[in-house]
Amino acid sequence: MNWKQCRENLLGNKTFELPPRFKLPMLPQAVSEFNQAAADPNVTINKLAAILETDSGLAIEVLKMVNSSLYGLRSKISSVKQAINLLGVPRIKTSVLTLAVQEAMSGSQSKLINLKNFWAANMERAIFAAEVAALLKTDVETAYAASMLQDFMLPVLTSAMFEQYTDFVDQNEQEKTTLAVYEQNKLGWDHAVAAAHITYQWKFSDELICCIYLHHKGLAILMDLNYARTPAAAVALSAMLPDAMQQFPHGLEQLLQLQSIWKKFDLQSIAKRVEEKFYEMGGDRVHHMTLNRRLEKHFKEAENKVAVCG
Numbered sequence: 001m002n003w004k005q006c007r008e009n010l011l012g013n014k015t016f017e018l019p020p021r022f023k024l025p026m027l028p029q030a031v032s033e034f035n036q037a038a039a040d041p042n043v044t045i046n047k048l049a050a051i052l053e054t055d056s057g058l059a060i061e062v063l064k065m066v067n068s069s070l071y072g073l074r075s076k077i078s079s080v081k082q083a084i085n086l087l088g089v090p091r092i093k094t095s096v097l098t099l100a101v102q103e104a105m106s107g108s109q110s111k112l113i114n115l116k117n118f119w120a121a122n123m124e125r126a127i128f129a130a131e132v133a134a135l136l137k138t139d140v141e142t143a144y145a146a147s148m149l150q151d152f153m154l155p156v157l158t159s160a161m162f163e164q165y166t167d168f169v170d171q172n173e174q175e176k177t178t179l180a181v182y183e184q185n186k187l188g189w190d191h192a193v194a195a196a197h198i199t200y201q202w203k204f205s206d207e208l209i210c211c212i213y214l215h216h217k218g219l220a221i222l223m224d225l226n227y228a229r230t231p232a233a234a235v236a237l238s239a240m241l242p243d244a245m246q247q248f249p250h251g252l253e254q255l256l257q258l259q260s261i262w263k264k265f266d267l268q269s270i271a272k273r274v275e276e277k278f279y280e281m282g283g284d285r286v287h288h289m290t291l292n293r294r295l296e297k298h299f300k301e302a303e304n305k306v307a308v309c310g
Contacts, residue, residue: 001230003206010213016189016197022160027202030055031100035203038093048089049081052096061099062092068281071141090205091141097204098145101152108155112165113244115155120288121243122148123281127274128291129231129238135264136229139207143231146211147238153195154245161187172246179247180216192216207231215239216247219254241291252294271295 034051037043052059059080066083067076077083084092102119129147133140158165168182183190196213211232214221221236222228237258240251259267271292279285 001207001226003210006210006226007200007206007213010210011196011200016194018194022156027100027104028055028058030058031096034096035093038089043089045081045084045089048084048092049079052080058096058099058103061103062095065095065099066092094141094145094205094208097202097208098148101149101199101202105152105155108159110155110159111162112158112169113155116284117244117287118151118155120284121241122151123283124274124278124288124290125150125238125241127277127281128241128270129234131270131274132234132237132265133231136234138229138234139231142205142207142211143234143238146208146215146231147235149195149199149208150212150215150235150239151191151195151247153191153198157191157194169245172249176246176249178216178218178249179245190216211235218248218251219258222258242289242294252298256298268292268295 030051033054034048037048037051052062062080062083063077065071066087067073071087073086077086106115108115126144126148129143130140133143164186167186168179171177172182180190180192192213192215196209199209199212211230212235214227214232215235216239217224217227217232217236218240219237221233227233227236237255240248240255242248242252255267259265271290271294275290275292278288278290283290
């Protein structure tokens with residue numbers, strides 16, 4: 001897959017203009033320095049580790065992520081240098097960028113979005129995307145990172161454009177359209193397009209940019225020979241999971257239909273594995289409704305309906 005060509009085709013030559021009152025957050029200095037240094041093929045691991053260690057909070061978060069169940073390491077690692085040696089520069093770079101964006105957006109305020117619930121939902125989607133990527137035999141780490149970041153623009157967009165997004169929430173109770181379609185009709189662009197342009201400015205990899213751009217393609221992406229076996233497909237499926245804004249109103253129903261066509265896509269088994277990893281990684285057990293719990297509720301309601309009709 002030529003991801004550079006993909007990115008050029010998707011983004012084109014146009015520059016994306018941010019909406020009024022929107023301020024682009026700055027990434028930490030250590031991230032910018034690390035990103036620049038990692039592009040040098042002659043850079044040493046010692047130098048890269050030293051750059052990350054100048055930001056102790058970021059270094060700790062990198063180690064937490066690398067030691068999580070996502071990477072499945074047999075033994076825990078205790079230093080950034082170890083992490084880079086073991087996983088390689090590209091994979092660590094992806095982790096660093098993912099964590100940096102989360103940190104940069106953590107101070108965002110939105111009347112429509114509870115940030116704690118927002119990041120919990122993103123974490124579950126990311127773990128789900130990694131599971132699907134494994135089924136597709138494609139890059140698990142890229143799928144996880146892109147899925148974790150797919151909606152990172154929403155808190156600031158819903159704050160800067162509160163009225164427009166409130167209209168979506170209000171009208172969607174009846175019309176049940178996807179958020180991306182609403183944004184395109186109302187604004188001429190959507191949050192996936194905005195996120196792709198901004199991550200391009202931040203010098204993310206072309207693969208991550210494309211996955212973020214394409215994350216609202218739904219099941220249609222599985223029909224596209226260019227992307228059906230790539231992390232972009234895993235991210236697009238993860239975007240169909242239910243969330244507080246109901247971005248994809250019929251996503252769960254469509255995923256249930258998909259498992260009848262794709263035998264390896266056992267949604268209930270995937271949901272159980274995702275829930276287990278979600279809790280292992282510190283996911284909210286109280287306030288977040290996991291996919292597994294949603295499915296249990298769905299099938300229980302279906303059984304009760306059958307019993308009543310019978």
